Amino acid sequence: MAQTVKLAVVRGDGIGPEVVDEALKVLHAVLPDDLVVQETAFSLGATRYLETGDILSDADTAALAEHDAILLGAVGGDPRDPRLAGGIIERGLLLKLRFAFDHYVNLRPTTVYSSVASPLADPGTVDFVVVREGTEGPYVGNGGAIRVGTPHEIATEVSLNTAHGVERVVRYAFDLASRRPRKHLTLVHKSNVLVHAGALWQRTVAAVAEEHPDVTVDYQHVDAVTIHMVREPGRFDVIVTDNLFGDIITDLAGAISGGIGLAASGNINPDGTFPSMFEPVHGSAPDIAGQQVADPTAAVLSVALLLDHLGRADLASAVTQAVEADLASRGTTPRSTAEVGDAIAAAVAARTTTA
Amino acid sequence: MAQTVKLAVVRGDGIGPEVVDEALKVLHAVLPDDLVVQETAFSLGATRYLETGDILSDADTAALAEHDAILLGAVGGDPRDPRLAGGIIERGLLLKLRFAFDHYVNLRPTTVYSSVASPLADPGTVDFVVVREGTEGPYVGNGGAIRVGTPHEIATEVSLNTAHGVERVVRYAFDLASRRPRKHLTLVHKSNVLVHAGALWQRTVAAVAEEHPDVTVDYQHVDAVTIHMVREPGRFDVIVTDNLFGDIITDLAGAISGGIGLAASGNINPDGTFPSMFEPVHGSAPDIAGQQVADPTAAVLSVALLLDHLGRADLASAVTQAVEADLASRGTTPRSTAEVGDAIAAAVAARTTTA
Ligand SMILES: CC(C)[C@H](C(=O)O)[C@@H](O)C(=O)O
Ligand SMILES: CC(C)[C@H](C(=O)O)[C@@H](O)C(=O)O
Numbered sequence: 001m002a003q004t005v006k007l008a009v010v011r012g013d014g015i016g017p018e019v020v021d022e023a024l025k026v027l028h029a030v031l032p033d034d035l036v037v038q039e040t041a042f043s044l045g046a047t048r049y050l051e052t053g054d055i056l057s058d059a060d061t062a063a064l065a066e067h068d069a070i071l072l073g074a075v076g077g078d079p080r081d082p083r084l085a086g087g088i089i090e091r092g093l094l095l096k097l098r099f100a101f102d103h104y105v106n107l108r109p110t111t112v113y114s115s116v117a118s119p120l121a122d123p124g125t126v127d128f129v130v131v132r133e134g135t136e137g138p139y140v141g142n143g144g145a146i147r148v149g150t151p152h153e154i155a156t157e158v159s160l161n162t163a164h165g166v167e168r169v170v171r172y173a174f175d176l177a178s179r180r181p182r183k184h185l186t187l188v189h190k191s192n193v194l195v196h197a198g199a200l201w202q203r204t205v206a207a208v209a210e211e212h213p214d215v216t217v218d219y220q221h222v223d224a225v226t227i228h229m230v231r232e233p234g235r236f237d238v239i240v241t242d243n244l245f246g247d248i249i250t251d252l253a254g255a256i257s258g259g260i261g262l263a264a265s266g267n268i269n270p271d272g273t274f275p276s277m278f279e280p281v282h283g284s285a286p287d288i289a290g291q292q293v294a295d296p297t298a299a300v301l302s303v304a305l306l307l308d309h310l311g312r313a314d315l316a317s318a319v320t321q322a323v324e325a326d327l328a329s330r331g332t333t334p335r336s337t338a339e340v341g342d343a344i345a346a347a348v349a350a351r352t353t354t355a
Numbered sequence: 356m357a358q359t360v361k362l363a364v365v366r367g368d369g370i371g372p373e374v375v376d377e378a379l380k381v382l383h384a385v386l387p388d389d390l391v392v393q394e395t396a397f398s399l400g401a402t403r404y405l406e407t408g409d410i411l412s413d414a415d416t417a418a419l420a421e422h423d424a425i426l427l428g429a430v431g432g433d434p435r436d437p438r439l440a441g442g443i444i445e446r447g448l449l450l451k452l453r454f455a456f457d458h459y460v461n462l463r464p465t466t467v468y469s470s471v472a473s474p475l476a477d478p479g480t481v482d483f484v485v486v487r488e489g490t491e492g493p494y495v496g497n498g499g500a501i502r503v504g505t506p507h508e509i510a511t512e513v514s515l516n517t518a519h520g521v522e523r524v525v526r527y528a529f530d531l532a533s534r535r536p537r538k539h540l541t542l543v544h545k546s547n548v549l550v551h552a553g554a555l556w557q558r559t560v561a562a563v564a565e566e567h568p569d570v571t572v573d574y575q576h577v578d579a580v581t582i583h584m585v586r587e588p589g590r591f592d593v594i595v596t597d598n599l600f601g602d603i604i605t606d607l608a609g610a611i612s613g614g615i616g617l618a619a620s621g622n623i624n625p626d627g628t629f630p631s632m633f634e635p636v637h638g639s640a641p642d643i644a645g646q647q648v649a650d651p652t653a654a655v656l657s658v659a660l661l662l663d664h665l666g667r668a669d670l671a672s673a674v675t676q677a678v679e680a681d682l683a684s685r686g687t688t689p690r691s692t693a694e695v696g697d698a699i700a701a702a703v704a705a706r707t708t709t710a
Contacts (some may be wrong), residue, residue: 086554087547095548121476138493138514138549145551149558153518154552159493163508190599192442192495193450196500196510199441203504226607227615230474230585238435244545248603252581260582 005310008067008168008275013045013089014247014284014343015294015337017075022296023071023303026322029345030307030315040067046077046089047282055092061100065077069276069306073299074284091141093237098134098290099329101274104165104268105172106132106243108250108281109306112233115328120230126257128236129180131173132196132246134267137166137197139243159244160195166204172270174208177215184237187219188245201242229256256283258327261294264301266309276301278311292336297323322347359391362632362667365420368400368444369639370649370692371428377651377696378426378658381677384700385662385670390574395422401444401639410447416455424661425452428654429485430641432708446496453489456629458622460527461487461598463605463636463658467588470683474586481612483591484535486528487601489622491520493526493658494554494598502665511658514599518550521559527625528595529563532570539592542574543600555598580604584611609636613682616649621664631664647691652678655699677702 009024011017024039031037042064064070075093079086092162097103112118112126136159141155177185187205191198203221209217220228222245228235229252241249254263263281280298288294300323308316325347326340335343364379366372379394386392397419398631404410419425430448432439452458467473467481491514498512532540542560546553557574564572570710577600583590584607596604609618637651643649657679663671680702681695690698 003496020379086550090547117476119475119477121472121474138512141550143514143549143551145555147518148554151518151522151618155555157493157514157516157549157552159498159512159514161510161512161632163506168504174584190602191600191604192445194498194512195446196495196498196511200500200501200508223606226581227610230607230610230615244548247545247548248581249577252576252585252607255582255585259586262625287533347465 137243492598
């Protein structure tokens with residue numbers, strides 16, 4: 001019997017629609033007869049907000065919750081538009097969904113493909129995954145300000161960290177590490193300064209490590225991690241870290257590998273209570289929107305993460321291998337967004353037929 | 356009449372003593388007759404703490420306060436020593452001094468020297484300064500935990516940001532930018548998530564910018580900055596940022612340039628109420644201590660920052676030029692810590708004599 005998956009599709013703003021179109025093209029090329037994907041389009045993002053004044057209504061959230069997974073392109077409008085100031089779309093839509101759907105694992109793999117130019121002179125073999133906590137830390141929106149606009153203004157930001165929240169993401173990271181060949185886990189924090197949260201993370205990692213004698217563990221401060229990621233990125237396997245540190249180091253990870261145009265992510269609710277959400281790490285890039293120049297690869301690789309999440313590692317790896325083949329065959333002639341999607345879809349179809 | 360400067364010298368732990376010896380060697384080589392430096396040695400750091408149980412007493416602080424400036428090598432012992440766990444020396448000594456002496460400017464310049472191999476394939480011309488706030492943000496030690504060690508543990512970390520604290524460091528950064536050829540300032544924050552602190556920083560930068568029509572200004576999120584620092588570091592001139600973001604991006608800046616062995620820093624109290632403190636960004640590296648293999652260049656460049664702070668830009672540039680000459684003449688034969696110091700001191704002396 002065929003598995004039927006209800007997929008909510010948020011094409012979003014800027015280059016979002018273009019890259020999602022290609023991601024769906026590849027998804028359809030890889031789907032076997034026993035997996036049926038039913039898509040529902042959701043019009044969400046800056047464009048819809050500017051038209052209607054709504055960012056994400058309770059009805060939107062409820063409708064999204066009816067789905068098994070969400071594929072999101074990119075959201076956010078022109079950063080200079082005062083009506084969109086202060087990250088209102090990012091917080092009201094992206095972060096709101098991550099919190100509403102308890103996406104406590106933000107999964108961000110990094111591979112340096114030999115065929116893609118890295119800004120590093122000698123990146124070596126790089127293949128690591130950042131498991132970024134997605135529902136706590138400085139992202140909770142806890143903080144405030146008094147005497148705003150006066151010389152006596154005080155603004156606070158509070159990072160909230162719970163044993164519950166830390167333990168579940170740490171467990172996920174250990175499970176992942178123990179399934180990978182190198183079985184190594186690095187905790188990244190700043191425990192010499194953020195002592196309370198740092199101690200909670202360190203104690204939790206130490207406790208869960210006892211259940212995973214197969215996994216080797218180390219700890220690095222977030223500042224030092226930036227050095228290693230530039231000087232010796234091959235040393236990392238699984239990194240588990242806080243929401244904010246994960247945000248920062250995954251952009252760096254994108255930069256040292258093929259660039260943010262290749263970085264995919266999954267916002268995952270491992271319990272399956274809520275739909276998980278898959279999205280490229282890049283933003284909506286309004287300056288190049290609608291020109292068919294955006295690289296859809298990060299969106300395509302997000303589909304691979306989606307397939308993996310649906311339990312179809314076989315299909316996920318068909319997609320990543322097609323991407324690798326496409327990257328290896330890229331010439332110097334620029335291709336349109338659709339041409340890249342076509343090429344990857346064709347490579348997927350060829351593999352699937354001959355397999 | 357000669358200017359007399361009282362310099363407190365904290366050689367510290369690990370490679371600290373070795374690199375400070377070379378830094379002082381270079382300092383003495385560059386000193387003209389009209390500048391007299393009186394040194395007082397302070398025995399502070401992990402070694403002294405393990406011997407006496409004292410990290411930094413009120414008497415130590417009071418004695419340090421009697422000086423015009425502090426030169427510090429590195430502090431911190433073996434990270435695996437349980438008696439030194441949790442960053443007790445870093446917080447009890449380094450951070451305590453930064454707060455006690457109101458070092459609200461943490462100045463960290465980055466240069467990519469053409470003669471030094473960068474891990475970047477094509478770094479280009481890189482010459483920027485990070486002005487990191489040093490007395491606020493998530494570094495204030497405000498936070499706590501309840502139900503520690505239970506499944507109900509909650510740990511918080513609070514970032515405190517004040518108009519007073521932000522404005523003074525932003526003013527310093529604008530003054531610095533307007534004295535540099537490119538006159539460009541980049542504010543780095545994460546204002547789309549940390550909205551209260553982010554808004555305070557953004558409003559302050561916008562306000563001070565009005566007084567500096569000569570300085571161009573932009574804003575970047577801390578995650579995006581890591582990408583630009585790897586892909587196009589030459590775009591930066593002066594970066595002003597929060598204490599934690601500054602910690603992270605200056606390690607990255609060190610990594611993309613000649614490495615952390617070249618990164619110098621000044622913890623500056625621009626008001627002159629308290630002594631400013633100059634230190635290499637690197638740590639005490641206990642694993643290579645006492646072997647004369649540490650590169651003293653970061654400590655030497657910290658002396659250049661000290662001289663600049665003392666109003667002797669001429670001497671500062673004599674030191675940096677001697678460092679550049681030394682870097683350019685480095686062969687493949689490893690030199691001892693003292694040999695590097697000797698070479699830079701000789702280059703300084705040669706310049707000073709012929710000038
Ligand atoms: C847009 C922003 C709120 C978001 C984040 O900070 O998480 C983004 O940078 C990301 O990494 O997905
Ligand atoms: C040692 C540590 C407390 C310190 C910091 O976080 O500021 C260090 O990383 C630095 O950058 O000087």
